[in-house]
Amino acid sequence: MADPAAPPGVAGSSAELALELRGITKRFGALVANDRIDLDLRHGEIHALLGENGAGKSTLMNQLYGLLRPDEGEILIGGRPVHMRSSADAIRLGIGMVHQHFMLIPVMTIAENIVLGDEPQRRGMLDMAAAEKRVREISSRYGLAVDPHALVADVGVGTQQRAEILKALYRNAKVLILDEPTAVLTPHEVTELLAVLRELRARGTSIIIITHKLDEVMQIADRISVLRRGAKVSTIDAAGATEQGLAELMVGRPVLSEVERGTSHPGRAVLSIDDLHVLDDRDIETVRGLALEVRAGEIVGIAGVDGNGQAELAEAVAGMRHVASGSIKLMDRDVTDASPRHAAEAGIGHIPQDRQRHGLVLDFSLAENSALHDYQREPMSRHGWLQPKAMISRVKALIERFDVRGAAPSAPARSLSGGNQQKLVLAREISLEPALLLAAQPTRGLDVGAIEFVHRQLIAQRDAGGAVLLISFELDEIFGLSDRILVMYEGRITLEARPDQTNEREIGLAMTGGSSAPRAEAAS
Amino acid sequence: MRGRLHGALFPLATVVLAFVLGGLVVILVGANPFTVYKQLAVGAGLDWPLQYLPGHPIQVDPVVSEINLTHTLTYATPLVLTGLAVGFAFRCGLFNIGGQGQYWVGAYLAVEVALYTTDHWHGHGREAVVLATLAAALMGSAWASIAGLLKAYRGAHEVISTIMLNWIAIFGGQWLFGLGGPLQDKHSSAPVSRTLPLSATYNSIWGFIPGSSVTVAIFIALGAAVAYTLILARTTLGYEVRAVGLSAEAARYGGVSVKRSIVLSMAIAGAFAGLAGAADVMGSGSFQIQTTNLQVVDAGFTGIAVALLGRNTGIGIVLGGLLFAVLHTGANNVSSGLSPELAINLATIIQGVIILFVGGEIAVRWILSGGGRRRGKDEPPALALSSPSPEAPA
Numbered sequence: 001m002a003d004p005a006a007p008p009g010v011a012g013s014s015a016e017l018a019l020e021l022r023g024i025t026k027r028f029g030a031l032v033a034n035d036r037i038d039l040d041l042r043h044g045e046i047h048a049l050l051g052e053n054g055a056g057k058s059t060l061m062n063q064l065y066g067l068l069r070p071d072e073g074e075i076l077i078g079g080r081p082v083h084m085r086s087s088a089d090a091i092r093l094g095i096g097m098v099h100q101h102f103m104l105i106p107v108m109t110i111a112e113n114i115v116l117g118d119e120p121q122r123r124g125m126l127d128m129a130a131a132e133k134r135v136r137e138i139s140s141r142y143g144l145a146v147d148p149h150a151l152v153a154d155v156g157v158g159t160q161q162r163a164e165i166l167k168a169l170y171r172n173a174k175v176l177i178l179d180e181p182t183a184v185l186t187p188h189e190v191t192e193l194l195a196v197l198r199e200l201r202a203r204g205t206s207i208i209i210i211t212h213k214l215d216e217v218m219q220i221a222d223r224i225s226v227l228r229r230g231a232k233v234s235t236i237d238a239a240g241a242t243e244q245g246l247a248e249l250m251v252g253r254p255v256l257s258e259v260e261r262g263t264s265h266p267g268r269a270v271l272s273i274d275d276l277h278v279l280d281d282r283d284i285e286t287v288r289g290l291a292l293e294v295r296a297g298e299i300v301g302i303a304g305v306d307g308n309g310q311a312e313l314a315e316a317v318a319g320m321r322h323v324a325s326g327s328i329k330l331m332d333r334d335v336t337d338a339s340p341r342h343a344a345e346a347g348i349g350h351i352p353q354d355r356q357r358h359g360l361v362l363d364f365s366l367a368e369n370s371a372l373h374d375y376q377r378e379p380m381s382r383h384g385w386l387q388p389k390a391m392i393s394r395v396k397a398l399i400e401r402f403d404v405r406g407a408a409p410s411a412p413a414r415s416l417s418g419g420n421q422q423k424l425v426l427a428r429e430i431s432l433e434p435a436l437l438l439a440a441q442p443t444r445g446l447d448v449g450a451i452e453f454v455h456r457q458l459i460a461q462r463d464a465g466g467a468v469l470l471i472s473f474e475l476d477e478i479f480g481l482s483d484r485i486l487v488m489y490e491g492r493i494t495l496e497a498r499p500d501q502t503n504e505r506e507i508g509l510a511m512t513g514g515s516s517a518p519r520a521e522a523a524s
Numbered sequence: 525m526r527g528r529l530h531g532a533l534f535p536l537a538t539v540v541l542a543f544v545l546g547g548l549v550v551i552l553v554g555a556n557p558f559t560v561y562k563q564l565a566v567g568a569g570l571d572w573p574l575q576y577l578p579g580h581p582i583q584v585d586p587v588v589s590e591i592n593l594t595h596t597l598t599y600a601t602p603l604v605l606t607g608l609a610v611g612f613a614f615r616c617g618l619f620n621i622g623g624q625g626q627y628w629v630g631a632y633l634a635v636e637v638a639l640y641t642t643d644h645w646h647g648h649g650r651e652a653v654v655l656a657t658l659a660a661a662l663m664g665s666a667w668a669s670i671a672g673l674l675k676a677y678r679g680a681h682e683v684i685s686t687i688m689l690n691w692i693a694i695f696g697g698q699w700l701f702g703l704g705g706p707l708q709d710k711h712s713s714a715p716v717s718r719t720l721p722l723s724a725t726y727n728s729i730w731g732f733i734p735g736s737s738v739t740v741a742i743f744i745a746l747g748a749a750v751a752y753t754l755i756l757a758r759t760t761l762g763y764e765v766r767a768v769g770l771s772a773e774a775a776r777y778g779g780v781s782v783k784r785s786i787v788l789s790m791a792i793a794g795a796f797a798g799l800a801g802a803a804d805v806m807g808s809g810s811f812q813i814q815t816t817n818l819q820v821v822d823a824g825f826t827g828i829a830v831a832l833l834g835r836n837t838g839i840g841i842v843l844g845g846l847l848f849a850v851l852h853t854g855a856n857n858v859s860s861g862l863s864p865e866l867a868i869n870l871a872t873i874i875q876g877v878i879i880l881f882v883g884g885e886i887a888v889r890w891i892l893s894g895g896g897r898r899r900g901k902d903e904p905p906a907l908a909l910s911s912p913s914p915e916a917p918a
Contacts, residue, residue: 318777320776320777339779339781340776340777340778340779341779344779350777352777357771357773357774358773358774358777359774359777360771360774361766361767361770361771361774361775361778362770362771362774363770363771364766364767364770368763371763372767372774372777372778372779373778373779375760375763375778376760376779381759381760381763384759384760384761385758385759385760386757386758386759386760386762386763388758
């Protein structure tokens, strides 16, 4: 390592900075995505970049990684201005980026993926032995455990992410950009990642981390920069910052990280599932004899690691996936294997996990999207003829009530930001007054302000006597909202608990199939 | 409304660019592109309205220009209908290459129904025309529905099945109307159907020459374009078709039956193409099926280009059909400085460039949106987490 690591927290001249951005401005038409942003990164520093969806974080990082060129301003590396035309230039200058969605080839081994594009050669031939040796070297130096021979398709997300980081280190990255690295990880994997990042920092790597999760920022960052609507609001030392303060900086107003809620008063059973079996797209049984009940006036949260059958369960309940066997009842009505329309008409509102693929027709207008379930009924249509006026007046009311910002009723849903798209889905599903609201990953990818809003709506739904089935990979969300927590593991409910009688460790262990008692002891 | 204007800009730019490139070809062979394009416009009869300009600044032959213009409009009529046939299926996300087959089966049944009705119900030519028109629409609809049903219930790709149905229609016609075929005109030695009596053809509304004068079929085409627009924009059926075309998954989530939408959109598309067959056989040409034409007529295929250029909108398809008709009829008049082969082919070159540009844009869009979405940036990384990762360090 050529660069001596400067101790964090010491302000330095340009030469002592790993990286400096001066007055970066980027416009897309009339939209100013980045407005004269100054940002500096010290050697061996972890610098967190915070901001709501659409605040301009990705645009800024894409310029730093050579994918976009700034309209104004300059980028300095080691005190010298640089001009990058592509990510290849960025890599040459020692910048590495780990994208939110991994750029790995599943059918190749980890070592092959890491060296891809910069393969060690011997007499013009690929020297795989040398490649593996280098991968082992780097991985042991930084404590990034991977098996170089393993196929990417066979390893977990955490390992894939380590491979991505190794890929950047293999190319001698001195500056590492991580875009929402913890979004896909289990709590255990998050802890591991944070340890790796600390190790990298100790060895002089400078890190920019983009995230929505304030608790992680507090744990790991040295300094924090907050963007709001394209401009930098401030850069502060992490020491002394509070989550509440950061959330306020991001949103521009006070935010409640945990929404207030009263006690629940569960009534009659609304949803009863018994011995449910469902196959996934590959015909593998992913829901295996699941049973659960959701009552009126309660929120039941299903915790679990992605891929344990939650997606198939939600789709089966919503009528979008064939039920192999078992039964689903909504109040006294059998909705096993109902069509999506029958399920909706029976009283199931569904906030689908992938709002862009399922929840919205992105090229339909807001008005048309709001009528997705009831376009065929009066007053949205009459004798087969659509009633655009009825659609528009209703969507206007929904926009008002659910605070959907950024587009007119006749604009395509695509033009909304992610948070506002989700608000539109939520508005539509809640406005149909469902007996059961099925919310799958309802705050995925949303910023703190939007998350707070969604949480409030779910609780309001509960308080109005609705049953809510929440599926989430975020334990904070599960604990913050649920009246009962169910852990789903390998297609079954393996643990049921009340949030005040359990803790994140117990739930986290159950999520990974661990029996809670002995491990909980070992951990304490 | 800015969006709508923007939507019209690209097809316009495409056409202009195609004419510029065609002009370059003309320059390459040593002729003057302005002269050539003027001859093209005159050949298509576009100069006809100029005779009414005050003071007659431009010399117009009223008779010739009228013949040319009526010829252009007559030629445009089936192109608009086949364009609608392709466009409607497109709006449901289906690529209907079967316009040609649907056109022919529509024409076959139209001829037979018209003949049967006039044979058995003398003096009722008008009723024969109406029945034959309906029969053509139903036949085209049924033919296209085969591909729709195969797609919806068997997953057979509509491109493959409609192409196969085209050949079945063409060779079926060759057998039916060919020499010794069951429907061949027994009084003729040619492989043709019987000729429709004039009473059982579309009424001429403008023009001198039977077979190339403008008939009421043009109203059928315009009415179809209006119906196309209304169905898509204003009916629940159109809502379903558009939803499926834009996002079949979201449509299914919303409760739309994707299968039903596929079958219905193909059925409606086929009706348009069947009407195109009726418009040709009862409105222009020789008022009979000539088997020598079965593999020559390309209205069904030109309809693909018309729909692409018209961006699958009703008004766009009407304009696109007119443009391709202008190119076709105008080319017959291009002579100055060009060899006859090039004169005719110039129109084809321009058509080709238009198709290339429009098709190229579609391909780029597909890659950027549809094709890209498959491998999806929104998809979670493909992995199985059902078992905890064994390599987690202790």
